[in-house]
Amino acid sequence: MLEFFNPTASSYSGDVDSLVWLVTILVGIGFFAAEAMLFWLIFRFRRRDGVAARYVTGKEKHLKAWINVPHAIVLVFDVIIVAAAIRVWVIIKQTLPPADRTIHIMSQQWAWTFADPGPDGVLDTADDIRTTDELHMEVGKTYHFTLESRDVVHSFFVPAFRLKQDAMPGRVYTGWVKPTRVGSYDIACTQICGIGHGVMGAKLVVEDHAEHVAWMQEHSSQTAVATSDAATAAGAPTDSATTAPATVPATTK
Amino acid sequence: METALPAPLRRAYAILVAGTVALALVAGCGGAQTKAERGAALFRTCTPCHGDGGGGDTELRAPAIAGLPEWYVARELDKFRHNVRGAHPDDMEGHRMRPMARTLYPPGDLDAVAAHVAALPPVPSAPTFTGGDLANGQLRFSTLCATCHGPDGRGNAATGGPRLVGQWDWYMVAQLRKFQSGMRGTHPADTLGAQMRAMSLTLEDSTAMHNVVAYIKTLPTR
Numbered sequence: 001m002l003e004f005f006n007p008t009a010s011s012y013s014g015d016v017d018s019l020v021w022l023v024t025i026l027v028g029i030g031f032f033a034a035e036a037m038l039f040w041l042i043f044r045f046r047r048r049d050g051v052a053a054r055y056v057t058g059k060e061k062h063l064k065a066w067i068n069v070p071h072a073i074v075l076v077f078d079v080i081i082v083a084a085a086i087r088v089w090v091i092i093k094q095t096l097p098p099a100d101r102t103i104h105i106m107s108q109q110w111a112w113t114f115a116d117p118g119p120d121g122v123l124d125t126a127d128d129i130r131t132t133d134e135l136h137m138e139v140g141k142t143y144h145f146t147l148e149s150r151d152v153v154h155s156f157f158v159p160a161f162r163l164k165q166d167a168m169p170g171r172v173y174t175g176w177v178k179p180t181r182v183g184s185y186d187i188a189c190t191q192i193c194g195i196g197h198g199v200m201g202a203k204l205v206v207e208d209h210a211e212h213v214a215w216m217q218e219h220s221s222q223t224a225v226a227t228s229d230a231a232t233a234a235g236a237p238t239d240s241a242t243t244a245p246a247t248v249p250a251t252t253k
Numbered sequence: 254m255e256t257a258l259p260a261p262l263r264r265a266y267a268i269l270v271a272g273t274v275a276l277a278l279v280a281g282c283g284g285a286q287t288k289a290e291r292g293a294a295l296f297r298t299c300t301p302c303h304g305d306g307g308g309g310d311t312e313l314r315a316p317a318i319a320g321l322p323e324w325y326v327a328r329e330l331d332k333f334r335h336n337v338r339g340a341h342p343d344d345m346e347g348h349r350m351r352p353m354a355r356t357l358y359p360p361g362d363l364d365a366v367a368a369h370v371a372a373l374p375p376v377p378s379a380p381t382f383t384g385g386d387l388a389n390g391q392l393r394f395s396t397l398c399a400t401c402h403g404p405d406g407r408g409n410a411a412t413g414g415p416r417l418v419g420q421w422d423w424y425m426v427a428q429l430r431k432f433q434s435g436m437r438g439t440h441p442a443d444t445l446g447a448q449m450r451a452m453s454l455t456l457e458d459s460t461a462m463h464n465v466v467a468y469i470k471t472l473p474t475r
Contacts, residue, residue: 169460
């Protein structure tokens, strides 16, 4: 049912959904049992003429059972939930399967920019494809990603992948994802990062091999020549242009 | 057992419900705003970076916008909205401006805020660097910039060149670098940007940029 509201498009999105279901069911059992008991007790011990209210200390063994048994059940549920959560955590965060491709994700106020290794499959080479607001991935390939922030704390969120990763400035985060379904999905920032946070979105396009190769061929040929003159004037504030690489492929926009 | 509320409480309850509904309706409808009022309201989104008076902020890398021509402000906002400007992966300042421009999607909003910015009194900006060969800068300005930006640097609507006098020097240097590096002026739809990029590439180095910008800072703003 979760997929009805939000498509699943990564190899581990089903694991996350299963965990959400497990938590919902176990917590739901406790919730409905407690509510049913509450309303039954309200009905069972409702006001009756000639029957005085009675103070119950709860010290008797058969009364204590009303606390101890649910308590034990909740603890068992908690152990099950924690065990399942650790399993999903290990799959997503503690495991790094071999990569078919590695991409770089940069966050800044208020945009996502991406670097795809291009036809040679190697990042930081001349045929890298750098894009703004749009990430292209090939279905069925295992991707490693490195995630950074240029300024403040952001959070990379792809609901269809069930993937969320904070990005603190100064740190490089490594993660992985394997897209499993072709389509177009949302990318959002889920860490309030300034006045433009609400519109800091991007588009993820998962495509098949032929489409991805066509996209690469189209964009790896688009280059904008940059000059190497990045000298800084005395007293002038440093400009971000000074950090531009010598050759900057054009954005897809 | 009597459960009905007393009459005064019933009246108070009815007034409360009616008042809440009326308030919700009034808030939902909203009053009609004039273009000037709308522009002033929208400008509040600009002030965190550009300042209350539109004078810019050096630390936030936000230029002075107060008093810029309405046609120029509207044109650049439209470029930001449609990723013609500010979408290059390395354009950090552009990435901050682009989403702000995107919020101006309701019809008339872009023009309203552009008119408000144009009506603001220009805010003087002090030089942030000293030196520079003014004679060389004047020569480069007259041969490269004056045609589009006017011999007095006050802009030229016919050629699409914005006013330069009164602008922060660091901002002008930063934009020259962006044009040179291809962060600006490389989008296929940015024909004026392509012209500016060609001009910027004739400035052979950083010294030439600073010479011409230092000269612009000597031009009278009024």
